Amino acid sequence: xxxxxxxxxxxxxxxxxxxxxxxxxxxxxxxxxxxxxxxxxxxxxxxxxxxxxxxxxxxxxxxxxxxxxxxxxxxxxxxxxxxxxxxxxxxxxxxxxxxxxxxxxxxxxxxxxxxxxxxxxxxxxxxxxxxxxxxxxxxxxxxxxxxxxxxxxxxxxxxxxxxxxxxxxxxxxxxxxxxxxxxxxxxxxxxxxxxxxxxxxxxxxxxxxxxxxxxxxxxxxxxxxxxxxxxxxxxxxxxxxxxxxxxxxxxxxxxxxxxxxxxxxxxxxxxxxxxxxxxxxxxxxxxxxxxxxxxxxxxxxxxxxxxxxxxxxxxxxxxxxxxxxxxxxxxxxxxxxxxxxxxxxxxxxxxxxxxxxxxxxxxxxxxxxxxxxxxxxxxxxxxxxxxxxxxxxx
Numbered sequence: 001x002x003x004x005x006x007x008x009x010x011x012x013x014x015x016x017x018x019x020x021x022x023x024x025x026x027x028x029x030x031x032x033x034x035x036x037x038x039x040x041x042x043x044x045x046x047x048x049x050x051x052x053x054x055x056x057x058x059x060x061x062x063x064x065x066x067x068x069x070x071x072x073x074x075x076x077x078x079x080x081x082x083x084x085x086x087x088x089x090x091x092x093x094x095x096x097x098x099x100x101x102x103x104x105x106x107x108x109x110x111x112x113x114x115x116x117x118x119x120x121x122x123x124x125x126x127x128x129x130x131x132x133x134x135x136x137x138x139x140x141x142x143x144x145x146x147x148x149x150x151x152x153x154x155x156x157x158x159x160x161x162x163x164x165x166x167x168x169x170x171x172x173x174x175x176x177x178x179x180x181x182x183x184x185x186x187x188x189x190x191x192x193x194x195x196x197x198x199x200x201x202x203x204x205x206x207x208x209x210x211x212x213x214x215x216x217x218x219x220x221x222x223x224x225x226x227x228x229x230x231x232x233x234x235x236x237x238x239x240x241x242x243x244x245x246x247x248x249x250x251x252x253x254x255x256x257x258x259x260x261x262x263x264x265x266x267x268x269x270x271x272x273x274x275x276x277x278x279x280x281x282x283x284x285x286x287x288x289x290x291x292x293x294x295x296x297x298x299x300x301x302x303x304x305x306x307x308x309x310x311x312x313x314x315x316x317x318x319x320x321x322x323x324x325x326x327x328x329x330x331x332x333x334x335x336x337x338x339x340x341x342x343x344x345x346x347x348x349x350x351x352x353x354x355x356x357x358x359x360x361x362x363x364x365x366x367x368x369x370x371x372x373x374x375x376x377x378x379x380x381x382x383x384x385x386x387x388x389x390x391x392x393x394x
Contacts, residue, residue, distance in 0.1 A: 001394045002176070003167040005042065005143055010051040012109055016139030017042065017169065018156045018387075020148035020371060021057035021075045030074055033082075034358075035148070038371050040082060042145045042169035043112065047083070050109035054138055055079075055087075056118050056156050057146065064122025066093035076114045088113040095121050096134040104138040118156045125154055132159035145169025148350070148372035150387030151379075161390035168391050171371065176388065178347050178368040179315075179379045183212055187312035187345060193304075193335060195220030195318025195353070199243035201377075202318070203250070208382045209315075210253055215260040215307055219320035219331065223264050223284075224293050226251070232285045235269065237293040262307065266297030268321065268328060275325035295321025296331035308338040317349030317377060323356050332356045340365035349376040 005015075019039040024031045039055075046053045060070040076089035088111070090100045095116050103113055115138075118124045123131035132155040142160040144150065149157050150172065160166065168176075182190070192213045194202055199222045209216060218226060224237035229247035254261035265284055269291035270277040281297045282288065296304070308314060316339065320331030333356075339346045340362040348354050348366050351373025357363045370376040375385060 002173075002388065002391045003394050004173050005045060005167055005169060007394060008141060008165060008167050010046055010049050010141060013051055013141050014054060014104060014107060014139045015046055015051040015141045015143055016054050016056065016135065016160060017046070017143045018146045018149075018160075019055055019057045020146035021055075021072060022059050022148065023075065025069075025074065028074065030078055033078055035371060036075060036078055036082065038171050039145055039169070042143065042171060043079075043083065045170065046143075047110050047112065052104075052107035052109055053112040054104055054107070054115065055112065056115040056135070058119040058124070058149070058156075059117050060119075062117060062119050064119065064124070066116075066120045070117050070119070072114055072117050079112070079114065083112065085112070090115050092116050093120060095131070096138065101137065118154075121155075123155055125152070127153050127155050127159045131155045132163070136160055136163035140164060142166040143169050144387050144391060145171045146387065147172050147175040147370070147375050149375070150372065150385040151375040151383070153386035157387035158390045166391050168388070172388060174368070175370060175372070175376070175379075178345075179370065179376060182313055182315055182345070182347055183380065183382070186212070189214040189311050190313045191215045191217060191307060191311040191315075193217040193219060193314065193316040193318070195222065195320055197221035197238050198240045199225045199247055200240050203243065203246055204381045205317070205377055206250055207253070208380065210250070210257055210259050213259060215262060215311075216254065217262045217304055217307065219264065219296055219304075219335070220318050221293075222318075223267070223296075226263050227284055227287070233287050233289060234293065235287045235289050235291045237269075237287065262304070264296045264300040265303060266299045267293045268295040268297055268330070270294045270328070273322070275327050279327065294325075294328040301331055301334045304335065305338045308335070308342055308344075311342065311344045313345045313347075314339060314342065315347045315349060315380065316353050317351070317373075317380070319352045319356050323352075323359070333360050336360045336362045349373065349380065
């Protein structure tokens, strides 16, 4: 178990908190603030316990140079509204300069400041000096609460842990609890739903899950690689050519360990990758040569809903189809709805699956929605995440 902010005295101390404020923006406005609101329990706890709070985050990919469109100023403004108090924005193209140091020095207990985008510095993603040391000068305690970047060893995620006492915030604590319990001590039946386009990306996750789950449901673009491995025509559907043999091996592995590996039995196909394209429903061994798979079909939806309805733990990562297009969203929506109605512990692995449950209005019905797509995948793969492994043990 990692120490959290509850296990350390923060009163009167300058506390550096790595958050994940990488929020979607349009025309200079934040379009979804869930990543900001997810950080509030940690920030509020620190304020209430008289810490001097210094927040930091990345946004987008400015590639090591200052770009105004990736500034965290809108985040500081939104945080000020949410907290009902001013969050001082430390505007600096180099993130840490004399003025920023001075502002940090002058912070009073209960005050909050936010640094500029840490990825304005090219050292950040390489975990290199002098940037780590410059950040470290600002604080006395390091708190990592950015699960979305915990799989990266950057200056502001893992580097700082070498300089000062380092603990987790409440968001990372929650992520590790839900994902960890699902992997190590799930209530059974334990069902994993894996989607996405490329089998190759998910192979290590699927291999690890085959040791843990009772049923593994495959959806989305990767289904067609499995169909190809079974010798079926897949038309112009997405294909992860390099992973055909791997798909065969996974099916054999599942059989060997007694896990039910479930593939779609029918699929919604279209002539073009377009919402208004001509479409039809075909059994998986009858996909026309001039059409592409876009969603799971009605027979598959019924089959998957039955399995979900008996599950006690479900982890879902990856949509069932091209859910951004209304005509091909039925499968993803049906899975989200089945999870919402289920009595199971439902864990959504960030990324597109999180966007889908949000889009269909089922977010508040899920037990836990992970804030990190890539990080949750690596966690499910059984990997150690550098942004978490660097924190102190209880």
